[in-house]
Amino acid sequence: MSPAILTEGLYCKQGGFTLGPLDLSVPRGSITALIGPNGAGKTTLLDLMMGLGRARSGRIELLGLTQPGDEVAIKTRVAYVNPDVSYAVWGTVGRALDFVRGFYPDWDETRCARLLTAFELTRAQKITALSFGGRIKLSLTMALAREAELLLLDEPTVGLDVNARRVLFHELLNVVKADNRTVLISSHQLSDLERLADHCAIISNGRLEVMAPMDRLLERYVQLDAVCAGRLPDLSGVRLIARNGDRVRLLLDRHLCDEASLSAQGVRVVAGVPLNLEDLFLALTSETQEKAA
Incomplete structure (x- = not known):
């Protein structure tokens, strides 16, 4: 079986920052931690995977599909959580969920309702009144309510309290155990990742330092x-x-x-x-x- 994520010779230059050349292989059915200092290239890498920017050279393959040629198909099978995404234009939590749900046939409304309760959100809440952590919870609800085969999570624990982090990690474990789906998670909560992740990739200055199963x-x-x-x-x-x-x-x-x-x-x-x-x-x-x- 091909890996869930594969990059080969990936190279990107943005201003004074250079990512790569970077070779990365993330196995299916796993939770992989992507860690590195601020500015190491984690967000740049995840953005490239989702077609938010273009590499100068190299290959990106997600679930057997290649960026940028299969970008539309990739976005129907991959969920991406980024702390910079704003949903304020839709006014309320419920309207934002209803809008996003229309794009994804794999949306599970029962799961969505359960996640709202677990994250202590309501459909009537105004998005502009949510805390930063509340907006992260909304993004996570949108990602986890789907049956996406691959979840790319960029700093999903920022602003979350202890209970919300516990909910998130419980959901991620269920994702990979029950459905053999794959999670790539970037976070500075290293103690949590050490317990949660099966594999770990460490990057620094745009280069991969090491990747291996966590225990090894x-x-x-x-x-x-x-x-x-x-x-x-x-x-x-x-x-x-x-x-x-x-x-x-x-x-x-x-x-x-x-x-x-x-x-x-x-x-x-x-x-x-x-x-x-x-x-x-x-x-x-x-x-x-x-x-x-």
Whole structure:
């Protein structure tokens, strides 16, 4: 079976920002976390997937359909949530829902009503009176009320309270478990994503740093506290996180290097520290910190 999302050599330049070249493959029937610092290219990537902008080169394929040639078909099978979308022109929650529902034969009105209740929304509410979190809830209701085969969610937890986040994650788990649909979710709620997602893709400065199943990703890397007199050896799979004199903190990619290789190069490992998703994210995307001895 082909992946739900496939990009090959995807390259886009917008002003001073460059995305790619980027190769990404998201398996069907999974929840995949897309994480990266602000400005890393997450929203640009999701927009390109939905035809909101054009890449200079490369390939984008969603559910076996290709952008931009199959853009109309893609939009009938994919739901996109973006915090910048406004529905104020329709006045009330109910009118906005009725308008959107007309475009999608896969709309489930019973599910929509249940989601409104769960997110504490009513059809009579004026959209201009909704909080930012309330507008996100409306966007989520529109996406989740459909039987979309693929959900692209850009910062869907922004402005949501704890209860609303719990509702969202419960719905997403039901989506992939019951219907074998696929979710790609970009969020800064890393602790939530670590529990929720099956796979994780980390991007920084428009490039893919790593993608793997969540459990294997966290097993692959370890943080090392070590002693290194002089310059750190140039070894593939070893990244300097911080340095204070001879004491160094390293990120070790076990797929590319091991502690024995470090020891052979004069680096004495003092301790190894397992990483959670937030630790790994910071280690892969932060600038090296160095202090004089």
